[in-house]
Amino acid sequence: MENIRVNLPLDKEQLKTLRAGDTVLLSGVMYTSRDAAHKRLVACLEEGRPLPFDIKNQLIYYVGPCPASPGHAVGSAGPTTSYRMDAYTPQLLRAGLLGMMGKGKRNDKVVEAMKEVGAVYFGAVGGAAALISQRILSAEVIAYEDLGAEALHRFVVKDFPALVLIDSEGNNVYVEGPKKYAEPDTEE
Amino acid sequence: MRVIQAETIKKTIYDLILKASYDIGQDVYNCVKNCAECEKSPSGKVVLNQLLENYDIAARERVAICQDTGMCVIFIDVGQDVHIEGGDFTETINDAVRAAYSDGYLRKSVVRDPLYDRVNTKDNTPAIIHTRIVPGDKIDILVTPKGFGSENMSAIKMLVPADGEAGVVKFVVDTVKNAGPNPCPPIIVGVGIGGTMEMATIMAKRMTARSIDTVNPNPKYAALEEKLLEKINKLGIGAAGIGGSTTCLKVNIETYPTHIAGMPCAINIVCHAARHAHAVI
Numbered sequence: 481m482e483n484i485r486v487n488l489p490l491d492k493e494q495l496k497t498l499r500a501g502d503t504v505l506l507s508g509v510m511y512t513s514r515d516a517a518h519k520r521l522v523a524c525l526e527e528g529r530p531l532p533f534d535i536k537n538q539l540i541y542y543v544g545p546c547p548a549s550p551g552h553a554v555g556s557a558g559p560t561t562s563y564r565m566d567a568y569t570p571q572l573l574r575a576g577l578l579g580m581m582g583k584g585k586r587n588d589k590v591v592e593a594m595k596e597v598g599a600v601y602f603g604a605v606g607g608a609a610a611l612i613s614q615r616i617l618s619a620e621v622i623a624y625e626d627l628g629a630e631a632l633h634r635f636v637v638k639d640f641p642a643l644v645l646i647d648s649e650g651n652n653v654y655v656e657g658p659k660k661y662a663e664p665d666t667e668e
Numbered sequence: 669m670r671v672i673q674a675e676t677i678k679k680t681i682y683d684l685i686l687k688a689s690y691d692i693g694q695d696v697y698n699c700v701k702n703c704a705e706c707e708k709s710p711s712g713k714v715v716l717n718q719l720l721e722n723y724d725i726a727a728r729e730r731v732a733i734c735q736d737t738g739m740c741v742i743f744i745d746v747g748q749d750v751h752i753e754g755g756d757f758t759e760t761i762n763d764a765v766r767a768a769y770s771d772g773y774l775r776k777s778v779v780r781d782p783l784y785d786r787v788n789t790k791d792n793t794p795a796i797i798h799t800r801i802v803p804g805d806k807i808d809i810l811v812t813p814k815g816f817g818s819e820n821m822s823a824i825k826m827l828v829p830a831d832g833e834a835g836v837v838k839f840v841v842d843t844v845k846n847a848g849p850n851p852c853p854p855i856i857v858g859v860g861i862g863g864t865m866e867m868a869t870i871m872a873k874r875m876t877a878r879s880i881d882t883v884n885p886n887p888k889y890a891a892l893e894e895k896l897l898e899k900i901n902k903l904g905i906g907a908a909g910i911g912g913s914t915t916c917l918k919v920n921i922e923t924y925p926t927h928i929a930g931m932p933c934a935i936n937i938v939c940h941a942a943r944h945a946h947a948v949i
């Protein structure tokens with residue numbers, strides 16, 4: 481299967497061509513954020529304060545990495561489950577965010593907002609954490625240092641392996657994929 | 669009577685935690701490898717090959733297979749002829765956890781209070797400890813760090829005798845189906861049938877760490893393991909939940925005598941980062 485190369489920050493025109501189920505390699509800059517940092521980002525938007533980074537066309541990766549051991553930019557860094565960020569994601573999308581990356585399903589409000597702005601939800605393979613960390617060239621905390629593993633990091637990545645889970649038209653691999661491979665249970 | 673120093677127990681558990689966190693078992697590795705060859709979905713194949721590469725990197729670089737290095741579950745069988753000297757048993761185990769999670773660059777994922785005061789204990793303690801007293805003068809230790817993506821998808825049901833095999837099959841298949849992508853498939857399903865409620869869940873946990881190259885010694889249960897595996901893989905969930913023929917690597921069942929009125933059934937799911945390590949002192 482052919483991997484599609486995707487540069488970060490994202491390009492809306494390219495996102496239109498990606499389809500749920502495509503495998504991609506991401507290269508460039510991404511930002512990390514989980515539950516607590518999301519809460520702060522949305523508070524910034526609501527209070528009209530600037531965000532700690534320019535969110536336009538960016539991708540946010542949901543991750544809480546292991547501590548880095550000597551000689552590594554970051555520890556194992558696989559995705560966390562995304563639905564906990566659903567409450568915040570539509571606002572970030574409307575502020576310019578174009579991509580999210582995590583694992584697991586999203587709610588309808590997120591999918592609606594994605595279609596509205598032409599965003600894509602990527603998935604990193606849950607548990608492929610050591611492999612992923614090798615594709616992270618540098619990791620730097622740019623805000624919310626007090627949150628520890630949940631601090632907002634800026635990652636520079638090269639050939640970061642990911643999948644398109646939900647594309648900009650709302651096609652969803654978690655719905656379509658299993659349908660395609662389910663076999664009837666003949667026994668009963 | 670044999671004297672064993674607390675320090676020896678600590679050292680053994682420390683090593684087992686690191687081994688489990690970095691080195692996947694050969695049984696799981698080989699099974700994922702075979703599945704990667706047979707997988708019908710091209711994207712599923714990509715995912716399974718990433719998992720293999722991930723296992724290789726973790727073992728080579730001595731880094732965690734998954735960033736969720738889990739809560740540390742420890743099964744300890746203490747020989748009745750053993751006398752432990754030089755430290756409190758529980759504290760010794762927690763000291764080992766503390767040291768391994770710090771030295772091993774493993775993530776600390778435990779909070780002090782489950783409901784109100786969810787503050788990280790910062791050293792991944794306390795461990796979950798299951799102790800049995802057994803004949804002999806050895807200590808048998810099984811360490812199995814457990815991530816919560818898969819732990820959260822586990823379930824227990826107090827089935828009744830009339831539910832029969834069909835009841836067990838339905839409960840297991842439905843639980844895996846509802847879990848979908850969340851437990852990071854391909855998974856191993858541990859099932860405990862019989863005993864009392866808590867007994868069933870402990871058996872299910874233990875079965876997540878039984879080698880997937882083994883089958884239940886009772887041919888009837890071995891056949892049920894096989895049947896459940898087939899049914900789960902027909903669901904089409906696939907690796908990472910994106911659709912495919914590899915959802916489950918193995919179903920392991922353990923049973924225990926139970927009450928005339930009951931048939932407790934517990935399901936504990938573990939992801940492909942099925943970490944466990946074993947030693948005998």
Ligand code: SF4
Binds near residue numbers: 815851
């Ligand atoms: S379910 Fe397993 S593989 Fe997935 S994130 Fe949790 S520990 Fe890692």
